[in-house]
Amino acid sequence: MSVSYVLEAEKLSKSFAGLAALVDVSVAIAAGELVGMIGANGAGKTTFVNIVTGYVKPETGRVRFMGRDVTHLPARELTRLGVSRSFQVAQVFPELSALDNLLIALGARLTHSPWRPLRRPELISQALDALERFGIADYRDYRAAALPQGVRKLLDIAMAMSGAPKLVLLDEPSSGVSADEKFSLMDTLLGALEPTGAGVLFVEHDMEIVARYAHRVVAFHEGRVIADGPPAEVMADAQVQTYVTGVLRGAAFGRPLVGDARA
């Protein structure tokens, strides 16, 4: 069983200042699977992502990546193993061009040849290919700070993908992107991720996006998983409709008033 899953999180618990952020959360993701994660603000989604990527340590439970226990590895070692993430607020190098951003992401893996220049033809063509895959090659010479929000998010994800990860966690890929752009952003994004065969987990507040793209949905409420299954099934769940999508309460909880903390 452990072989087919890229990620197995088992009974993760974490509290901050006495407040339980996660309680006994177990989630598994298979290679090539596209899992949407939903829940109101403070439900524990970002904490889960932070634990799985090594940013925060759980109090109990463990995280297995490709069958290996990685609970206590720091973020950079998990990254090297093949766990990658993007951030709700794009984490790029603002004063450098989009191309240089990607070159650095590629170069970060090449520390064994310290004397060869970063801006060398084969790396530049690799970087341009990556920008092309994410549909942002036209912006190659723009400073990252000057990029439109959606493009900057794609750049962030393209950088996260530079090490050919086996597991990718996307924290609200569509947040901050206008409603008419969100589907084209997700199409581009998932079109670029799908061929890599990586397991993808994306945190999302937009139920339209979840319903349209996720193979499976995990719903959080107050630090617990309240539903885990095919999108239609989860969306029909009474608890999910009460606490997450807000359908039963008649309130539009689909969009948060303010974003989660970025990490």
Place this chain on the structure above:
Amino acid sequence: MATAALGVLLIAGAAGPAYLRFLFQLALGDGLAVLGLMVLMRAGLVSFGQGFYYCLGGYAAGIIGTYVGLTDGFALLLLGAAAAAAAGLIAGLLIARYREIFFAMLTLALTMILYGLLVNNERLGSTDGFNVPPPHFLWWAPAADRLGMTLFVLSCVVVGVAALALDRYLASPMGWLGEAIRENELRVEYLGVSVLRLVLVKYVIAAALAGAGGVLTALAVGHVDPGLANWTTSGEFLFMALLGGTQNVIAPLLGAMVLQLVRTYALQYAPYLWQMILGATMLVIILLLPNGLWSLREIRRREANG
């Protein structure tokens, strides 16, 4: 181009009057320390303590020459740089965890501690310092009147090699990760790179370069004193870096050269105004050329391209 610039300098120093050569000599020693500072500044780290390693290199050369009796110029250069690098590694384990004002103040604190220790050490001449014996090179001991020229040629070669090596380093992935740290450390960690280790490496490179610069200056002057570790020395290195710029390995060397020239002539013609002249120079640079003199070149290039 770097080679050409050093070639011109070599000819100017060799053909020109001795005082000019000595001025260039001092600028080369300082230039190494400023090259190190540039590596840190490119990573967004402003050190106020390059003088610590500069002084350590100089004193190491002096102590080994005087008390151990080893006066080979090459050996002293290597040992001085190695001593500074070793001290940089130990201090760096603490300092590399800090950023911005804390980083700057910790580096300053370190150099002031060394200054205090040296001022209070009678055996090392207290505030007067002590004389550094003239070096020989392998089996060749240059005559007293040839020593200055020999050291100058050696300094040109050392600075040239250091500048070229640094140029390659800064263009490499490891070098670019410095810019990346300055811009966003979180992203660097999530690219699988240890920011702490990277900062430590850069700090040690800066220390080794300053140490080598200190050795060259100590041998050329024939004397070391605690002033090498005084905070004003570190301040001058920062001044040189701002004056020249940090975009290219020539820029810090240019800054070192210009400051030495300004200082020499200001001291000569206006001994009571020279610090004011220095201050005014800094003001003009920051207001008009915030990226240093080197940006003049880029401005010209931009204009040439229309």
